[in-house]
Amino acid sequence: xxxxxxxxxxxxxxxxxPLTEAFRATGGIDSLLVHTGQHYDEWMSQSFFRxxxxxxxxxxxxxxxxxxxVQTAEIxxxxxxxxxxxxxxxxxxxxxxxxxxACGLVAAxxxxxLVHVEAGLRSFDRTMPEEINRLLTDAISDLLLxxxxxxxxxxxxxxxxxxKIFLVGNVMIDALVKNRPKADKSNVxxxxxxxxxxxxVLTLHRPANVDDPLAFGWILDALEIIQQELPVIFPVHPRTxxxxxxxxxxxxxxxxxxxxxxEPAGYLDFLKLTSxxxxxxxxxxxxxxxxxxxxxxxxxxxxxxxxxITTEIGSSRLVGADTEKIIEAWDDVRAGRWQVSxxxxxxxxxxxxxxxxxxxxxxx
Ligand code: UD1
Numbered sequence: 255x256x257x258x259x260x261x262x263x264x265x266x267x268x269x270x271x272p273l274t275e276a277f278r279a280t281g282g283i284d285s286l287l288v289h290t291g292q293h294y295d296e297w298m299s300q301s302f303f304r305x306x307x308x309x310x311x312x313x314x315x316x317x318x319x320x321x322x323x324v325q326t327a328e329i330x331x332x333x334x335x336x337x338x339x340x341x342x343x344x345x346x347x348x349x350x351x352x353x354x355x356a357c358g359l360v361a362a363x364x365x366x367x368l369v370h371v372e373a374g375l376r377s378f379d380r381t382m383p384e385e386i387n388r389l390l391t392d393a394i395s396d397l398l399l400x401x402x403x404x405x406x407x408x409x410x411x412x413x414x415x416x417x418k419i420f421l422v423g424n425v426m427i428d429a430l431v432k433n434r435p436k437a438d439k440s441n442v443x444x445x446x447x448x449x450x451x452x453x454x455v456l457t458l459h460r461p462a463n464v465d466d467p468l469a470f471g472w473i474l475d476a477l478e479i480i481q482q483e484l485p486v487i488f489p490v491h492p493r494t495x496x497x498x499x500x501x502x503x504x505x506x507x508x509x510x511x512x513x514x515x516x517e518p519a520g521y522l523d524f525l526k527l528t529s530x531x532x533x534x535x536x537x538x539x540x541x542x543x544x545x546x547x548x549x550x551x552x553x554x555x556x557x558x559x560x561x562x563i564t565t566e567i568g569s570s571r572l573v574g575a576d577t578e579k580i581i582e583a584w585d586d587v588r589a590g591r592w593q594v595s596x597x598x599x600x601x602x603x604x605x606x607x608x609x610x611x612x613x614x615x616x617x618x
Contacts, residue, residue: 255618256342257285257369261311262292262329262353264302265426265540268521269348269371271306272428276606282614288336290329290353291316295492297518305436305521306429322352322383329356337364344369344617347391348425350384350539350560355391362394367617371425371609373398374405375539375560381462384539388560397616399609401425401543402563402598422608423600426540427547430525431603437525446487446514450530453484456513459491460537462575463555469575470503473555474510476580477535481512483588486535487527489519533587535580542570547601551592553583569595 257277261270270287277283289311293299303310315332317325329352337345337360345361346369347354354370361368370391377385392398398414400406401424409419443450456477463469480486490498498504507513519527525544528534533551534541542561545552546568554565557574564570569592573579586592600608 255283255344255614256340257283257613257617258337258340258342258345259285259287260290260333260345260347260353260357261287262290263349263351264293264298264518265538266348266351266353267299267302267306267308268429268540269425271302271308272425272432272606273346273348273371273609274308276610277613279607280610280614282618283610286312286340286342288312288333288357289314290333290357291318292325292329292351292353294318295518297520298492301520306433326352326356329353330360333357333360334364337361337366342366344396344613346371346613348372350375350387350391352383352387355387358391358394367396368394369397369399369613369617370395371399371422372401372405374400374407374409374419375402376404376408377558377560379558383461385560397612399612401601401605402561404562420608420612421600422612423602423605424543424598425605425609426543427601428603428606429521430544430547433522433525434529437522437529440522440526442519442523442526443530446516448485448487448530451532453531454480454486454533454535455527455531456486456488457491457534457536457538457541458488458555459493460556461493463537464491464494464497467497467501467503470497470501472575472577473580474503474506475577476584477513478506478510479581480535480584481510484512484532486513487531488513488515489517489524490515491518533584542568543601545569546595547597549595551587553580553587555580563598567596567598569593 344367552570
């Protein structure tokens with residue numbers, strides 16, 4: 255059986271690593287990796303391939319950055335000849351980025367079976383580009399592999415046939431479980447002169463937060479207060495960096511001496527930073543899941559989540575870009591008034607193995 259795996263953006267590489275390994279282990283799946291080139295910087299792309307020891311992509315479409323329409327269209331244009339040449343039995347896409355829907359559409363139109371890993375997640379907020387990507391990818395997928403029960407429920411509510419839906423667990427947690435011993439050896443805390451539990455970590459990259467100076471300003475109002483108490487380590491995403499460079503907010507960030515901007519971190523350093531932090535402040539989806547697994551308080555800078563399990567039984571609390579709510583949540587972290595997380599069902603490090611078994615049975 256021949257499968258083309260697609261990865262394009264930073265969170266995709268984390269998910270594709272355990273999958274390619276599990277496919278190799280079955281012996282029965284011949285898998286090819288296509289990198290769309292949506293992310294291309296060293297710390298957004300290549301470092302993940304090295305740290306996860308993922309083989310070099312078989313094909314790199316090298317599309318780079320552009321508007322949503324242009325980026326999606328360029329990926330489709332470049333991916334079609336790859337499919338025509340390799341004629342796989344299935345295309346596997348992960349997550350909810352533009353590369354996911356672009357390659358999914360090409361596969362569906364060429365009548366190649368489409369497999370979606372992380373299917374069914376919904377924020378019910380169509381202003382998010384990812385929500386559109388999720389809805390459309392799921393609508394054309396043949397196998398929908400879910401990371402949490404809400405995914406299964408959402409797909410059922412949308413009328414997806416029962417035999418296409420599987421709860422398999424979370425491949426991002428597979429990567430975490432496997433790489434934790436290596437991450438423990440990272441010396442990032444020494445390099446940044448940080449003590450365990452004596453700092454917070456911030457990540458921000460959602461357009462709703464960083465492309466809107468008002469929202470970014472409200473978040474900064476809270477950060478200016480929090481950083482007076484302890485260092486806030488802020489690995490800056492390129493989108494966010496660009497916005498800071500051209501806005502007066504950049505000056506405010508510079509003046510907050512304990513808000514420490516660093517380059518985007520590699521996976522192992524970031525895992526070490528996260529697992530030793532007092533709390534995370536983030537608008538990332540994946541980090542809501544990782545902190546749930548690690549039991550670290552996660553102040554989620556979003557008004558909603560596509561991963562409700564992280565707020566139901568995990569350690570994440572939704573506060574949006576609301577200064578007061580961020581500070582209230584911070585006070586609760588300090589006072590230890592925070593829900594201790596429980597590990598969600600099937601977040602056990604073996605999701606990729608279950609996916610391999612399903613593919614062997616269903617695609618063959
Ligand atoms: C994308 C995904 C988002 C995911 C995020 C993870 C979509 C719609 N969004 O958002 O869901 O959470 O990746 O990071 O697919 N840039 C660089 N170097 C790079 C890549 C990007 O400098 O390697 C800069 C470019 O200026 C680009 C901007 O970052 O315009 C945004 O990149 P893009 O891929 O369009 O979206 P992300 O914000 O990264």
